[in-house]
Amino acid sequence: MVNAVFDHIMALLIVGALFVGAVLVVPTMSLINLQTIDQQQLRNMALNVFNALLLDTGKPTNWGSMRDFQPNDPRVLRFGLASYEESTFYVLDPDKVQRLVKDNPLGGMDYFTVKQLLGLQGYGFSLRIIPPFNVTFSSVSVVGNTLSYSAKVSYLDGKPIPNAKVSATAVYSKGNDYFNISQSGPMETNAMGVCNGNMQLWTSTPDYYMVTLRVTVADVATLIVTSGQTFENEIANINIVGDTVVLTSTKEPPDYNQPPNENVWILDIVAFESQGILLYLYEGTKSGQNNKFNTGSGSFEVWSREFKGLHGSDPVLMIFNFWAIDPVTGQGRSQVLVTLAYPNLLGNSVFEYGGSWKNTNAAVRMQRSVSISDMTYTAELWLWKESP
Amino acid sequence: MTMKNRNKGQMRVIETLLASFIVVLALAFASIFATTPASQQYEATELEKIGYNVLHDLDDQGLLPRFVYNAEWSNLRSALRVTLPSDVYFNLTVYNLNSVRLDDGSVLYGEPLTLATSKHIASITYGLAGYATQIYPPRAVYEPRIVVLQLTRG
Numbered sequence: 372m373v374n375a376v377f378d379h380i381m382a383l384l385i386v387g388a389l390f391v392g393a394v395l396v397v398p399t400m401s402l403i404n405l406q407t408i409d410q411q412q413l414r415n416m417a418l419n420v421f422n423a424l425l426l427d428t429g430k431p432t433n434w435g436s437m438r439d440f441q442p443n444d445p446r447v448l449r450f451g452l453a454s455y456e457e458s459t460f461y462v463l464d465p466d467k468v469q470r471l472v473k474d475n476p477l478g479g480m481d482y483f484t485v486k487q488l489l490g491l492q493g494y495g496f497s498l499r500i501i502p503p504f505n506v507t508f509s510s511v512s513v514v515g516n517t518l519s520y521s522a523k524v525s526y527l528d529g530k531p532i533p534n535a536k537v538s539a540t541a542v543y544s545k546g547n548d549y550f551n552i553s554q555s556g557p558m559e560t561n562a563m564g565v566c567n568g569n570m571q572l573w574t575s576t577p578d579y580y581m582v583t584l585r586v587t588v589a590d591v592a593t594l595i596v597t598s599g600q601t602f603e604n605e606i607a608n609i610n611i612v613g614d615t616v617v618l619t620s621t622k623e624p625p626d627y628n629q630p631p632n633e634n635v636w637i638l639d640i641v642a643f644e645s646q647g648i649l650l651y652l653y654e655g656t657k658s659g660q661n662n663k664f665n666t667g668s669g670s671f672e673v674w675s676r677e678f679k680g681l682h683g684s685d686p687v688l689m690i691f692n693f694w695a696i697d698p699v700t701g702q703g704r705s706q707v708l709v710t711l712a713y714p715n716l717l718g719n720s721v722f723e724y725g726g727s728w729k730n731t732n733a734a735v736r737m738q739r740s741v742s743i744s745d746m747t748y749t750a751e752l753w754l755w756k757e758s759p
Numbered sequence: 760m761t762m763k764n765r766n767k768g769q770m771r772v773i774e775t776l777l778a779s780f781i782v783v784l785a786l787a788f789a790s791i792f793a794t795t796p797a798s799q800q801y802e803a804t805e806l807e808k809i810g811y812n813v814l815h816d817l818d819d820q821g822l823l824p825r826f827v828y829n830a831e832w833s834n835l836r837s838a839l840r841v842t843l844p845s846d847v848y849f850n851l852t853v854y855n856l857n858s859v860r861l862d863d864g865s866v867l868y869g870e871p872l873t874l875a876t877s878k879h880i881a882s883i884t885y886g887l888a889g890y891a892t893q894i895y896p897p898r899a900v901y902e903p904r905i906v907v908l909q910l911t912r913g
Binding site: 382396459460503527590592738739742 | 769772775776779780782783786787805808809812813815816817819820822826833834835837838840841842843844845
């Protein structure tokens with residue numbers, strides 16, 4: 372009798388252990404499968420989102436180039452960054468990408484609106500646009516009328532790139548009136564990825580100078596880098612929307628008017644194309660009305676002008692020669708402003724948009740090679756599920 | 760009689776245990792077939808897409824035929840390095856229709872050990888029909904090349 376009870380207790384214990392083991396092991400095996408399926412679903416979702424971002428033009432097709440664009444403009448019915456002028460895949464419209472720049476003075480699309488348009492409720496995403504390589508200036512100097520520069524070209528992992536073609540464009544001014552642009556090159560980087568160049572200027576010892584390098588690797592990827600402003604821009608911010616150049620106050624609304632409360636004339640506008648060609652768009656005088664604005668009064672958009680075909684020529688850099696009152700001396704003088712046509716986008720730095728995630732294991736990543744303004748970049752998408 | 764009943768009880772316990780084992784084993788056996796592919800296999804599919812994207816881009820710009828037919832292997836290597844993500848290792852080989860290797864083996868990036876031992880390598884085969892000798896009137900030479908690009912994450 373005792374033995375039978377003992378046998379039954381033992382059997383109960385073993386069956387109980389088997390039951391507990393099964394309860395623990397079987398769901399774990401299923402969980403691994405479920406996680407794999409979950410990740411595959413996330414990958415499918417990421418692929419759909421990436422295709423929507425990079426291959427779809429959105430609706431209306433030219434939504435990025437619309438004027439009077441309100442923040443999160445309700446006229447945008449579908450979201451996509453592809454160019455409506457190109458039939459080739461993975462060509463992005465810089466006007467549309469520019470709308471993703473935070474604090475775009477001409478209005479942009481915030482993360483939550485874009486998520487809604489893409490139907491991504493419950494998911495988070497991050498889009499990065501990574502330049503293909505790095506260019507760093509080592510030195511820029513002028514002795515007499517010779518400008519010397521040194522720059523290093525390297526892959527993203529820091530290894531030097533030999534035989535990269537480098538063309539230089541110098542923008543310089545002197546005194547109250549002198550403004551000029553000189554170009555030289557191309558020359559090639561050495562085995563250390565270094566390029567040391569000289570160019571002759573049309574005047575000696577300019578007051579202001581800036582060098583722009585157009586660097587091409589294997590004829591496939593190009594970067595435009597500038598040697599940096601030497602003054603704080605308080606005249607105007609330069610924006611391009613479609614074929615229109617729009618100047619906005621450097622201060623945010625509503626208190627965007629700022630001293631000096633003086634007139635500023637635009638004397639020259641030059642666009643630098645991605646192929647390295649200079650486009651002389653405008654030449655004005657110090658007495659005209661069409662090329663005048665005031666930093667101390669008027670609307671937030673201080674000046675705008677349409678230049679037919681500008682968008683199609685893929686401008687990457689804008690050069691402005693202003694005639695303005697120097698706030699320190701109170702005297703009129705020319706002031707040169709060189710800025711990327713699409714700030715935050717075409718430069719050396721990584722463009723980032725979207726949310727941030729904590730656990731990279733729970734996110735999927737996709738990458739594609741894309742073209743913006745005829746220049747090659749890597750677009751990278753991270754997608755993850757957000758906890759409810 | 761008592762002995763007989765005790766044995767009967769033990770047999771039932773053993774039967775129950777055996778049945779439980781069989782159920783658990785059946786479940787474990789079934790789960791082997793139910794296992795979905797590892798996520799790295801999806802990663803290889805993603806790398807294939809990146810590879811096609813890059814080769815198509817180069818071909819579209821007319822650079823891939825130039826690099827291949829002019830044997831500009833150094834330029835081809837640089838072009839792949841700047842267009843592929845920096846953590847992607849690659850090995851590109853070019854063959855003719857007789858499977859004779861034509862490149863010099865230098866179109867390679869990454870740790871050779873990683874490329875040799877990685878379990879998940881994406882392989883992309885891209886065909887080039889020939890090269891243009893004259894733009895207008897258009898004229899081309901038919902000389903097929905098979906470009907094989909292998910990719911893996913570093």
